[in-house]
Amino acid sequence: MPLSVIKDLSRLTFSEKYDLDCILLTTCGGQKVARVDKATKLRNPLGVAIDLGSTTIVLYLLDLVDGKELARRTYENPQRAHGEDILARILYASKNDGLERLKDEVLDVFNKGIVELTSEIGSSPEDVYFCSIAGNTTMIHFLLGLDPSHICKEPYIPCANTLDILKSKEIGLKIHPEGEVYCFPNVGSYFGGDLLAGIIASGMHTREEISMLIDVGTNAEVVLGNSSWMVACAGAAGPALEGGILTCGMRAEPGAIERVTISPEDLTVTYKTIKGERPKGLCGSGIIDLLAELFVAGLVDPTGKLEPQKCPERMRDIDGETAFVVAFENESYSKAPIFITQSDIKNLIRSKGAMYTILNVVLQSVGIGFEDVDKFYVAGAFGNYIDPEKAVTIGMLPDVPLNKFVGLGNAAGLGAKELLLNQGAIKEANEITKKITYLEMNVRGDFMSQLTGALFLPHTDRSKFPNVWKKIKA
Amino acid sequence: MPLSVIKDLSRLTFSEKYDLDCILLTTCGGQKVARVDKATKLRNPLGVAIDLGSTTIVLYLLDLVDGKELARRTYENPQRAHGEDILARILYASKNDGLERLKDEVLDVFNKGIVELTSEIGSSPEDVYFCSIAGNTTMIHFLLGLDPSHICKEPYIPCANTLDILKSKEIGLKIHPEGEVYCFPNVGSYFGGDLLAGIIASGMHTREEISMLIDVGTNAEVVLGNSSWMVACAGAAGPALEGGILTCGMRAEPGAIERVTISPEDLTVTYKTIKGERPKGLCGSGIIDLLAELFVAGLVDPTGKLEPQKCPERMRDIDGETAFVVAFENESYSKAPIFITQSDIKNLIRSKGAMYTILNVVLQSVGIGFEDVDKFYVAGAFGNYIDPEKAVTIGMLPDVPLNKFVGLGNAAGLGAKELLLNQGAIKEANEITKKITYLEMNVRGDFMSQLTGALFLPHTDRSKFPNVWKKIKA
Numbered sequence: 004m005p006l007s008v009i010k011d012l013s014r015l016t017f018s019e020k021y022d023l024d025c026i027l028l029t030t031c032g033g034q035k036v037a038r039v040d041k042a043t044k045l046r047n048p049l050g051v052a053i054d055l056g057s058t059t060i061v062l063y064l065l066d067l068v069d070g071k072e073l074a075r076r077t078y079e080n081p082q083r084a085h086g087e088d089i090l091a092r093i094l095y096a097s098k099n100d101g102l103e104r105l106k107d108e109v110l111d112v113f114n115k116g117i118v119e120l121t122s123e124i125g126s127s128p129e130d131v132y133f134c135s136i137a138g139n140t141t142m143i144h145f146l147l148g149l150d151p152s153h154i155c156k157e158p159y160i161p162c163a164n165t166l167d168i169l170k171s172k173e174i175g176l177k178i179h180p181e182g183e184v185y186c187f188p189n190v191g192s193y194f195g196g197d198l199l200a201g202i203i204a205s206g207m208h209t210r211e212e213i214s215m216l217i218d219v220g221t222n223a224e225v226v227l228g229n230s231s232w233m234v235a236c237a238g239a240a241g242p243a244l245e246g247g248i249l250t251c252g253m254r255a256e257p258g259a260i261e262r263v264t265i266s267p268e269d270l271t272v273t274y275k276t277i278k279g280e281r282p283k284g285l286c287g288s289g290i291i292d293l294l295a296e297l298f299v300a301g302l303v304d305p306t307g308k309l310e311p312q313k314c315p316e317r318m319r320d321i322d323g324e325t326a327f328v329v330a331f332e333n334e335s336y337s338k339a340p341i342f343i344t345q346s347d348i349k350n351l352i353r354s355k356g357a358m359y360t361i362l363n364v365v366l367q368s369v370g371i372g373f374e375d376v377d378k379f380y381v382a383g384a385f386g387n388y389i390d391p392e393k394a395v396t397i398g399m400l401p402d403v404p405l406n407k408f409v410g411l412g413n414a415a416g417l418g419a420k421e422l423l424l425n426q427g428a429i430k431e432a433n434e435i436t437k438k439i440t441y442l443e444m445n446v447r448g449d450f451m452s453q454l455t456g457a458l459f460l461p462h463t464d465r466s467k468f469p470n471v472w473k474k475i476k477a
Numbered sequence: 478m479p480l481s482v483i484k485d486l487s488r489l490t491f492s493e494k495y496d497l498d499c500i501l502l503t504t505c506g507g508q509k510v511a512r513v514d515k516a517t518k519l520r521n522p523l524g525v526a527i528d529l530g531s532t533t534i535v536l537y538l539l540d541l542v543d544g545k546e547l548a549r550r551t552y553e554n555p556q557r558a559h560g561e562d563i564l565a566r567i568l569y570a571s572k573n574d575g576l577e578r579l580k581d582e583v584l585d586v587f588n589k590g591i592v593e594l595t596s597e598i599g600s601s602p603e604d605v606y607f608c609s610i611a612g613n614t615t616m617i618h619f620l621l622g623l624d625p626s627h628i629c630k631e632p633y634i635p636c637a638n639t640l641d642i643l644k645s646k647e648i649g650l651k652i653h654p655e656g657e658v659y660c661f662p663n664v665g666s667y668f669g670g671d672l673l674a675g676i677i678a679s680g681m682h683t684r685e686e687i688s689m690l691i692d693v694g695t696n697a698e699v700v701l702g703n704s705s706w707m708v709a710c711a712g713a714a715g716p717a718l719e720g721g722i723l724t725c726g727m728r729a730e731p732g733a734i735e736r737v738t739i740s741p742e743d744l745t746v747t748y749k750t751i752k753g754e755r756p757k758g759l760c761g762s763g764i765i766d767l768l769a770e771l772f773v774a775g776l777v778d779p780t781g782k783l784e785p786q787k788c789p790e791r792m793r794d795i796d797g798e799t800a801f802v803v804a805f806e807n808e809s810y811s812k813a814p815i816f817i818t819q820s821d822i823k824n825l826i827r828s829k830g831a832m833y834t835i836l837n838v839v840l841q842s843v844g845i846g847f848e849d850v851d852k853f854y855v856a857g858a859f860g861n862y863i864d865p866e867k868a869v870t871i872g873m874l875p876d877v878p879l880n881k882f883v884g885l886g887n888a889a890g891l892g893a894k895e896l897l898l899n900q901g902a903i904k905e906a907n908e909i910t911k912k913i914t915y916l917e918m919n920v921r922g923d924f925m926s927q928l929t930g931a932l933f934l935p936h937t938d939r940s941k942f943p944n945v946w947k948k949i950k951a
Contacts, residue, residue, distance in 0.1 A: 006621060006640075006647055013624050013636035147480060150487050162487035163478075173480055 004036040005181055012039045028132050030183060031429045032168050037132050037181040049073070049131045051117055051178070052419035054197070055138030055146065056080060057089055058254075060112050061416050064120040067133065070424045074123045076116055081108040082145065089141050093151045105145040114177045131178035134171070135422040137187045137415040139195030147174060147186070159192040165436060168429075185422065185429060188436050193237045198224050199435060200418025203428050205380040205411060208233070208435050212377035215362065217400070218414065219287075219383035223358045226439070227365050227376070233435065236365055236442035238450070240358045249347045250326075253284030258336055260289040261388055263329060265296035270314050272329060281336040285329065285343070288388035293329060293343060294351055295396035298460045299475060302327065305460045307352045309345055355399035356457035362401065363457075364450050368442055373401040380411045387412035395471060398461025402468040478510040479655055486513045502606050504657060505903045506642045511606050511655040523547070523605045525591055525652070526893035528671070529612030529620065530554060531563055532728075534586050535890050538594040541607065544898045548594045555582040556619065563615050567625045579619040588651045605652035608645070609896040611661045611889040613669030621648060621660070633666040639910060642903075659896065659903060662910050667711045672698050673909060674892025677902050679854045679885060682707070682909050686851035689836065691874070692888065693761075693857035697832045700913070701839045701850070707909065710839055710916035712924070714832045723821045724800075727758030732810055734763040735862055737803060739770035744788050746803060755810040759803065759817070762862035767803060767817060768825055769867035772934045773949060776801065779934045781826045783819055829873035830931035836875065837931075838924050842916055847875040854885045861886035869945060872935025876942040 004012070015023055024042035028035045038045065047068040054061040057080055064074045082105050085095040096102040117128045136146070140161050144151040147169075149162040165188035171178045187196025187203075198218055207214035211229055218224040223240035226233055253259050257278035264273050274289070276282050285293065297303045302313055309325045311318035317328045321344060330341040366372060379400065381389055391408035394400040400408070411417065422428040456463040461471050478486070489497055498516035502509045512519065521542040528535040531554055538548040556579050559569040570576040591602045610620070614635050618625040621643075623636040639662035645652045661670025672692060681688035685703055692698040697714035700707055727733050734756050736749035748763070750756050759767065771777045776787055783799045785792035791802045795818060804815040840846060853874065855863055865882035868874040874882070885891065896902040930937040935945050 004637075004641070006623075006643065009621075009637045009640075010623060013627070016634075017627070147483075149480075149484060153487070153491070160490075163483045166480075166483075167478070169480065 008036050008039055008181065012036075015039060015041070026132060028181070028183065029426055030133070030168050030185070031426065032183075035181065035183075037179060046126060046130050048133075049121065049126060050133040050135070050423040051120070051131055052416060052423050053113065053134065053136045053138075054200075054413055054416035054419060055109065055136055055142045056197070056415070057092075057139070057142060058083065058087075060109070060116070061413060062113070062116040062120055063416060063420050064117075064124070064131075065420060065423050067423065072420070074120045076120055078112045078116060081112060089139075090155060092145070093141060093155055096145065096150075097152055102145070102148055102150065106148045109142075109146050110175050114175075117176075117178060128178050132182045133423060134176060134178060134182065134184045135187070135419040136184065137197045137200035137419040139197050140189040140192050141195075143186050143189065143196060154192040161189060161192050164189050164191070165433060187418070187422075187432060190235070190436050190439050191441055193222070194224070194235055194439070194441055197415035198226065198235070199432055200416075200422070201380075201382050201411065201414030202226055202233075202418070202435055203421050203432060204414045204417035205378075205382075205409075207378070207380065208431060208438075210377075213371070213375055214378040214380060215365075215376050216380045216382060216411075216414070217358075217362065219358070219381065219389065223361050225361055225365050227369065228438075231438075232369075233439045234365055234368055234442055235439050236361060238357060238361045240354045240361070248350065249285060249290060250321075250344050251284045251329075251341045252290065252347075253286055255286040255288070255388065256283075258283035259286035260284070260329060260341065261286055261292075262390075263289055263292040263296055265300045265302070267300045270300055270302070270317075272317065274329060282330045282334060282341050283336045284341060286388075288390065290343070290351060291355075291389055291397060291399065292393045293327075294348065294355075294460075295393035297327065297343075297348075299396060303348060303460065307348045307458075307460060309348065352397075352458055352460065355394075355397050356454055356459075358399050359401070359457045359462070360450055360454045363453055365442065367449070373403055376403070377407065379403070379408045380414070381408055382411040382414035395468070396461065396474070398457060398459070398468060398471070402461070402470050482510050482513055482655065486510075489513060489515070500606060502655070502657065503900055504607075504642050504659070505900060506657075509655065509657075511653060520600060520604050522607075523595065523600060524607040524609070524897035525594070525605055526890060526897050527587065527608065527610045527612075528674075528887055528890035528893060529583065529610055529616045530671070530889070531566075531613070531616060532557065532561075534583070534590070535887065536587070536590040536594055537890060537894050538591075538598070538605075539894060539897050541897065546894070548597045550590055550594055552586045552590060555586060563613075564629060566619070567615060567629055570619065570624075571626055576619070576622055576624065580622045583616075583620050584649050588649075591650075591652060602652050606656045607897060608650060608652060608656065608658045609661070609893040610658065611671045611674035611893040613671050614663040614666050615669075617660050617663065617670060628666040635663060635666050638663050638665070639907060661892070661896075661906060664709070664910050664913050664915055667696070668698070668709055668913070668915055671889035672700065672709070673906055674890075674896070675854075675856050675885065675888030676700055676707075676892070676909055677895050677906060678888045678891035679852075679856075679883075681852070681854065682905060682912075684851075687845070687849055688852040688854060689839075689850050690854045690856060690885075690888070691832075691836065693832070693855065693863065697835050699835055699839050701843065702912075705912075706843075707913045708839055708842055708916055709913050710835060712831060712835045714828045714835070722824065723759065723764060724795075724818050725758045725803075725815045726764065726821075727760055729760040729762070729862065730757075732757035733760035734758065734803060734815065735760055735766075736864075737763055737766040737770055739774045739776070741774045744774060744776070744791075746791065748803060756804045756808060756815050757810045758815060760862075762864065764817070764825060765829075765863060765871060765873065766867045767801075768822065768829075768934075769870035771801065771817075771822075773870060777822060777934065781822045781932075781934060783822065826871075826932055826934065829868075829871050830928055830933075832873050833875070833931045833936070834924055834928045837927055839916065841923070847877055850877070851881065853877070853882045854888070855882055856885040856888035869942070870935060870948070872931060872933070872942060872945070876935070876944050 026038040028037040050067045052063040060078045169184045171182035187199045189195045216226040224237040226235040258280040260274045262275035324344045326342040326344040328342040387410040461468040500512040502511040524539045524541045526537040534552045643658040645656035661673045663669045690700040698711040700709040731752035732754040734748045798818045800816040800818040802816045861884040935942040
């Protein structure tokens with residue numbers, strides 16, 4: 004019982020005639036009476052789970068007694084002003100008061116967000132007692148004001164992997180003064196707490212069956228294992244999958260084309276945009292759909308080459324390159340066509356090939372195959388939106404029964420929420436960090452040799468994608 | 478590892494090329510890396526033990542590695558300005574910012590003292606990592622700013638008995654920012670951490686033999702027991718024993734008469750003062766000596782009545798009362814005689830009688846006698862200075878073999894020092910609080926009935942003091 008609470012207790016014991024309740028905060032660090040008051044004056048304690056992404060920050064407000072999610076909000080990470088790229092931000096942190104500013108910017112979002120979330124339900128930040136934060140290693144370093152410069156320099160040693168439970172005051176988080184903060188531990192510079200939260204969310208660490216967690220993004224992060232063992236690795240899958248660098252790529256915001264179908268019979272293109280707005284560009288799931296549909300309709304060949312003669316009305320020469328138009332000028336929001344170019348497709352194939360190869364290498368490192376994996380959890384910013392069938396068609400994900408794929412969506416946020424409600428998860432998280440073997444993908448020779456075969460649609464080895472070929476033939 | 482240390486570690490790891498040492502703080506709350514630095518820059522960690530008395534505050538500076546006491550200082554408790562009496566201070570605390578002021582005054586002494594102690598050895602408060610504080614229940618309440626008003630009101634409930642280990646910052650103690658503070662727990666309003674520290678210092682809680690700890694003072698505090706059980710009680714023994722209220726009484730400061738002998742043959746009086754200065758008054762040990770010597774020399778009878786005709790040159794009538802002069806005008810510092818009056822002696826006998834009765838009642842509560850007690854630890858401000866033989870002569874302490882008496886001196890300070898060096902003592906202290914049965918002396922009928930017999934020199938029951946009577950006869 005902290006000194007401040009002892010003082011309250013002594014005063015209230017007599018004024019309220021021994022009729023008091025308390026908020027008891029239980030963490031792996033022990034139990035703490037965080038507040039005492041007349042029962043009628045105590046609201047259910049609240050918790051905030053935070054997915055601290057480099058692009059977006061999601062805050063979830065939960066009732067810690069009944070476990071209900073009461074509200075959630077998504078904010079842009081203001082650090083983007085100093086660079087979309089995480090390396091640019093690390094550089095920014097090294098200059099003058101850069102680190103301090105990066106810290107303050109994120110804290111401001113947290114503190115503002117907590118005020119907004121709590122006022123939404125007629126409560127206040129004082130009623131928030133616990134906060135769990137899942138972010139990658141660099142994001143957590145920024146948040147805590149820890150020097151991130153060694154994360155990207157040999158020997159790639161973060162300041163800290165596993166942190167104790169922190170006091171809210173220690174980091175400047177404005178919740179209850181006795182509130183506590185848990186940051187998911189990272190396993191190393193390239194394996195952050197966000198992925199650990201994902202593991203917790205998937206529950207793969209509790210089951211005997213082997214699962215694979217695939218976090219799709221610029222960096223593909225993969226975890227394979229079960230309750231006894233785990234291997235993990237991350238590799239640059241290329242940013243193409245996120246839609247960012249394609250000519251008409253965009254984030255998954257209203258107006259982004261997220262679904263595409265092309266009729267193999269008459270090559271009619273239909274699409275669906277987020278919130279049904281006029282199309283503005285293609286986001287990750289739309290791009291995967293598009294490539295898969297182009298391939299099945301025979302508009303790209305297995306090497307990824309567009310075949311202009313097969314659909315001349317949608318094939319154009321744009322800046323000296325062949326491109327396939329998804330939405331014409333009269334359909335789009337900006338009156339400019341939305342299309343995919345030949346080099347976009349090449350980029351995309353590099354990304355999907357890298358992803359598939361990473362999955363393969365991880366499996367081979369423990370001597371098993373895709374058929375030995377019970378579940379594939381697909382996470383990441385657009386993990387929930389990927390159509391596994393389409394991702395299999397382009398050879399990004401393996402050709403296994405589709406019911407083995409489970410969309411996890413924002414796995415980091417899910418894990419953070421899980422931890423708010425289940426203190427045992429802290430122990431689980433720590434155990435996972437000890438159990439994980441991290442494979443350094445960039446130094447593995449087999450990665451490069453295997454990649455070559457994956458730079459085709461779906462793969463040079465047809466036997467690996469029997470169902471895809473069955474469909475193509477059909 | 479606190480966030481601040483993680484930041485240092487990350488910086489120093491590279492600048493010092495992995496050549497670092499750390500200060501690891503181990504308490505019952507766990508282990509904490511309090512500091513990292515180049516080995517050559519780290520001094521041995523220091524600790525400060527504090528005896529927080531209502532009159533004086535003693536600070537001991539210890540090297541936590543080799544356990545040596547490096548320095549000590551004694552300060553007056555500045556709260557005395559608001560009343561010598563603890564009740565006066567509790568009243569003061571209830572008004573305006575009284576509690577805050579009482580707290581700040583003591584903290585100022587601590588902080589100033591720690592600066593002085595550390596600079597004495599060429600160190601600084603930053604090198605102090607742990608602090609143990611032994612004080613009575615009220616003193617600890619003042620120090621921590623806890624409302625003391627219920628300590629002296631029915632049902633006599635302190636704000637807190639056992640506190641967690643506190644952060645130095647939490648209470649405003651200026652030591653290392655990650656430093657920690659331990660306050661000895663109290664068992665109730667009338668059984669404070671100072672006495673608990675005394676138990677730790679005596680070691681009586683670790684032995685099978687039964688011991689008795691006697692803390693002599695305005696409140697006589699007594700603990701009886703061994704490693705399996707303990708009973709304790711406190712009772713007003715009257716302030717006479719501390720010298721405070723006698724006509725010529727004074728504290729044990731330079732010039733206080735601390736030893737007195739009266740030759741039974743020629744009634745020559747000899748005395749010894751503290752620091753050999755000219756006599757200013759009589760302190761506790763001097764008063765006990767004086768009464769014992771007066772009794773043995775036949776100058777007071779067993780009822781405590783002075784017999785003026787037996788030594789007319791030293792017996793005077795002062796303000797209508799008989800008085801015995803210890804130091805004449807020409808001997809004393811102030812040129813006024815130093816004496817003890819008939820009512821002083823009555824007060825003194827009440828005090829010693831109360832003390833003896835308390836000891837008896839405690840023993841009877843568990844059905845044993847003085848002969849069953851292996852050691853008598855005599856503690857308190859002047860515990861070390863009492864001559865047990867003299868105290869037995871007046872019937873304040875029981876007539877047992879003198880080698881059973883052990884002077885503990887400042888037992889609270891000793892216990893606080895012990896705890897700095899032996900973290901296990903924290904657990905021991907907590908176990909003791911659970912083991913102690915506290916007897917409410919003031920509500921025991923047998924106290925008053927037994928007191929009557931003890932209001933004689935040494936006692937109405939001669940069989941209880943065979944050795945004293947042997948001496949008297951001799």
